Amino acid sequence: MLQNFRKLLLLSLFVFLFIGCARKYSSDAPLTPSYYPSIVIGSDNHVVYAIDPATGKKNWEYGVSGPIVASPLLYKEMVYICCANNDTVYKLNVQTGALISKFVVTIGSGYYVTATPVADGNLIYMTTSNGTIFAFDTGSGAITWSFTAAAPITSSPTVYNGYVYFGGMDGNVYCLDKTLGPAATTGNWTYTAVPTVLGYSVQFSSSPAMNDSLLFIGCNDSMVLSIYTTGTVAGTLKWAYKTKGAVNSSPTLYGGACIFGCADFHIYSIDIADDVPRWIDSANSDVNSSPFAYNNMIYIGSNDYNLYCVNAINGGLKWKFKSFGIIKSSPIAYNGVVYIGSYDKNLYALDTATGTIKWQYNINGQMECSPVIDNLTGTSYNSSISGAVQ
Numbered sequence: 001m002l003q004n005f006r007k008l009l010l011l012s013l014f015v016f017l018f019i020g021c022a023r024k025y026s027s028d029a030p031l032t033p034s035y036y037p038s039i040v041i042g043s044d045n046h047v048v049y050a051i052d053p054a055t056g057k058k059n060w061e062y063g064v065s066g067p068i069v070a071s072p073l074l075y076k077e078m079v080y081i082c083c084a085n086n087d088t089v090y091k092l093n094v095q096t097g098a099l100i101s102k103f104v105v106t107i108g109s110g111y112y113v114t115a116t117p118v119a120d121g122n123l124i125y126m127t128t129s130n131g132t133i134f135a136f137d138t139g140s141g142a143i144t145w146s147f148t149a150a151a152p153i154t155s156s157p158t159v160y161n162g163y164v165y166f167g168g169m170d171g172n173v174y175c176l177d178k179t180l181g182p183a184a185t186t187g188n189w190t191y192t193a194v195p196t197v198l199g200y201s202v203q204f205s206s207s208p209a210m211n212d213s214l215l216f217i218g219c220n221d222s223m224v225l226s227i228y229t230t231g232t233v234a235g236t237l238k239w240a241y242k243t244k245g246a247v248n249s250s251p252t253l254y255g256g257a258c259i260f261g262c263a264d265f266h267i268y269s270i271d272i273a274d275d276v277p278r279w280i281d282s283a284n285s286d287v288n289s290s291p292f293a294y295n296n297m298i299y300i301g302s303n304d305y306n307l308y309c310v311n312a313i314n315g316g317l318k319w320k321f322k323s324f325g326i327i328k329s330s331p332i333a334y335n336g337v338v339y340i341g342s343y344d345k346n347l348y349a350l351d352t353a354t355g356t357i358k359w360q361y362n363i364n365g366q367m368e369c370s371p372v373i374d375n376l377t378g379t380s381y382n383s384s385i386s387g388a389v390q
Contacts (some may be wrong), residue, residue, distance in 0.1 A: 037337055038374045040079055042068025045365030049082050056359030060097030064090055071369040073118040082113035094374045103141030105134050120159040125164060127153035135181055148311040160210040162348035167204025167217050188196030189235030197222040197242055207250040216258045218247025250290040254312055261287025261300055279315030301327025307340050319355035330370040339365030
């Protein structure tokens with residue numbers, strides 16, 4: 001009797017287990033990936049980083065084949081990275097850091113890139129150390145057109161109203177049709193600078209700032225130039241403002257003023273109409289960083305290790321923040337926080353009102369390029385291109 005009971009119990013257990021194992025479960029849908037806003041920046045350690053702007057936590061990193069001097073180009077949810085020792089362009093997914101493709105965009109001898117490319121439509125415009133500017137497709141990397149100047153082009157171009165504007169180390173400022181480049185039969189022009197201050201060959205290493213009729217650009221011959229861009233006077237000089245040092249800082253236009261830093265230890269605000277100074281502020285070393293305007297304040301770095309916050313109207317100093325290295329990187333401000341990279345290898349997030357540190361992140365590399373921000377809304381914020389305003 002007991003033996004029969006045991007057999008019945010074992011049979012019941014077997015049936016229970018069989019039915020349980022044979023049960024069908026509904027399949028789970030894949031989890032939706034979580035993405036976060038990012039500050040994207042590179043350095044001389046051959047790595048590009050994406051950092052959460054609110055927390056300073058790293059979202060991702062990606063290693064490339066050379067030092068990064070040109071700021072990343074953020075465009076249509078992709079980030080493009082150029083190296084300062086070769087001609088490779090990396091295209092990454094800005095949300096994940098995954099490599100999408102690599103371009104080798106070259107004609108003739110190799111080159112390197114120290115200036116941030118810019119994008120417009122389906123084209124990226126990139127200047128290079130061999131004096132060539134390329135317009136290449138954002139998807140395939142195929143070259144649409146190219147133009148070669150007589151000397152390296154070390155500053156970023158500016159795309160405005162259908163044309164690409166840039167200065168070269170050959171002393172020329174160029175205007176080329178953005179679609180046809182040098183093949184265009186109308187609209188293109190070249191302005192050749194004549195040395196007026198120091199007497200040696202003029203070199204342009206800052207990027208142009210633009211409005212509807214004028215271009216503003218600095219050079220090594222202690223000048224900022226204003227050049228007409230439209231009508232019969234296009235490509236001719238309106239005025240030249242003399243400083244006491246080279247102007248490598250790319251100007252920003254804000255409230256009717258042309259604002260820039262200078263190697264003569266000063267920050268200038270010049271009226272765009274008649275080149276009369278509105279205010280001039282002093283630093284303790286060269287100011288090669290390009291200014292960023294945000295809420296009527298100007299943020300700009302200096303080789304004296306400081307980031308300055310000054311009033312855009314009168315130049316009054318609101319605060320300055322001292323890092324532990326020179327600041328050649330240009331700042332960017334967003335949602336009440338200003339972000340800046342330093343040669344001390346730290347990326348800083350500072351309160352725009354007080355200059356106090358919200359967080360800092362050591363990326364183990366000196367930062368000469370500037371940060372860009374992906375806020376997941378399709379709008380990128382780039383501090384390194386002239387005319388950066390928020």
